[in-house]
Amino acid sequence: MKVMVVGGGGREHALCWKLKGSQSVSEVFCAPGNPGIARDARCVNVGAEDIDGLMELALAEKPDLVVVGPEVPLVLGLGNQLRAEGFPVFGPDKAAANLEGSKSFSKRLMHEASVPTARFEVHVDVEEAIETIRAWGAPIVVKASGLAAGKGVIVAQTEKEAIDAVRDMLSGNSFGEAGSQVVIEEFLTGEEASCLFIVSGDTILPLASSQDHKALLDGDKGPNTGGMGAYSPAPCVTEAIANEVLETVAHPIINALKKKGAEFIGILYAGVMLTEDGPKALEFNVRFGDPECQPLMSRLKSDLGEVLLAAANKKLDGVELEWHEGTALCVVVSSDGYPASFDKGQSIGGLDAVEAAGTTVFHAGTAEKDGNIINAGGRVLGVTAVAPTVKEAQQTVYSALEKLDWPGGFYRRDIGYRAVAREAS
Structure with missing residues (x-):
């Protein structure tokens, strides 16, 4: 089948890379893509938030499946318009995407659905x-x-x-x-984890657990970012905890959306805090996490095209996912200065050497100029490795990163540190 992917970041690169390797997929094209994605898919220069342009592209190309990567086009209603034209879409409609588009809506819905979460108030x-x-x-x-x-x-x-x-x-x-609008929330103590689910109507299929590192600096210090690294699986998410999140968080919130007339097809991402009182939902996203998607796709054994098409067509019931053993770990290399101001247009060298050292380099905020890869965004690369243990995956990535030739690049040096400590003990 022919698959259209919407987006141009690290998450979309990981999806295109995995779809390219799926036996069920004959062609992948991506709008707008990036220079890294261009290795794995045909890139078409239509922006991810250009809803009219994306609709024109879909009608011209007639893909068998559309996978929407980022949240903004979903919140703008791209899923609704594509489905109205008869396209199978992996990504929720506008009403369900509001779960991410409005934290106040999301928190109120959690309250209505009795999803365990932090005490909150909404203020204007x-x-x-x-x-x-x-x-x-x-x-x-x-x-x-x-x-x-x-x-x-x-x-x-x-x-x-x-x-x-x-x-x-x-x-x-x-x-x-x-x-x-702002949401004021009680501070929760515990370890944070990412629990993602493929949702297709009443069917909810859990993905492997993962853990993101949102803070900019080592030891989880500094300002929050879009994510400085991730790994999968997350040892803190035991089988019992995973089942509890499925039953107390995922099912209730999907049922609550359904009662409001919003059927969900796509990824439900529950950010949860593992507290002494059990898992509590922090927030929801309605798409694959970035950078969680990179290690998840690196570990996924199943045919991604088949799975996402089954979900889009409401035929997910009975589908099971297979995963490679071991750990996948992704370190994000950002432009120095991110998440505040930073310089763009810096040449990035050594990428082939980084990959030759046993990693896959997923491109996020890159562009091409005069044949060179340059930085064009805050989070720029996601360097990912799979190994039998967290420690080995971590060592592989950091050893490979020594070959990166980009003085303006910045990355944390402790991604996976909690899991490494668990392994050691």
Whole structure:
């Protein structure tokens, strides 16, 4: 079959790479793609948020399956328009995508569905938000309600930091429309994990567990980013915990959406905190995580094309997933200065040598200029390896990264540290 992938980041590169290797897939094309994706799929220069352009492309190319990678086109209703033209789509409609598009909607739905989550309040007024912060004390979490590319969450260690964040979002317009509402949340203590599910109507198929590293610096210090690395499986997610998340988080939220007339087809990503009182949902995404997708696709043994088409056609019941043994670990190389300002257009060398050292390099924020790969975004590369243990996967990636020739690149040096410590003990 012919598959159209929408997006141009590391997640989409991993999906195109995996689809290219699927026996069920004869052709993959990607809009807009990037120079790395161009190795695995035909790239068409139509932006991921250009809904009219994407519709024209689909009608011209007539793909057998459309896989929507990023959240923005889903929130804009691309899934609705594609389905109206008869295309099988992997990605939810606009109403279900609101689960990620609005944190206030998501938290209220969790409350309605009795999904275990942190205590919260939604505010549009600065002074009322400040009252809540002073009443609850710190540490406390402040979230921009709308889409903020993974950066709209402030884990404030002091009341002042939280109040500054609220003022910044509601008055300072630091996240634009995304910050016109804020969610104030109780701070939860525990270990965070990513639990992803392929959802097709009433059928929910869990993926292997994974763990993201959202903070910029080693030891989970510094500001939140879109993710600086990930690995799969996550040892903290035992079989019992995985089952508990499926029964107390995934099924209730999908049922709650269905009651509102929003049927879900696509990826449900539950970010969960493993607390002393059990798993609690932090937030939901409606697409593969980035960078979680890179290690997940590296470990997946099953034919991805077959699985996603079955989900799109509501024929997922009875499908089982097979996984390669061992651990896949991805380290994100970002532009130095990310998530704040950074310089673009820097030449990146040594990529072939990095891959020759036993890794797969997934491109995210790259472009091509005069035959050279340059940085064109904040998170630029996802260097990924599969090995029998977390420690070996970690060593392979960091050893390979020594061959990267990009002085303006930055990466954490401790991705997977929790799992490495668990292995050692």
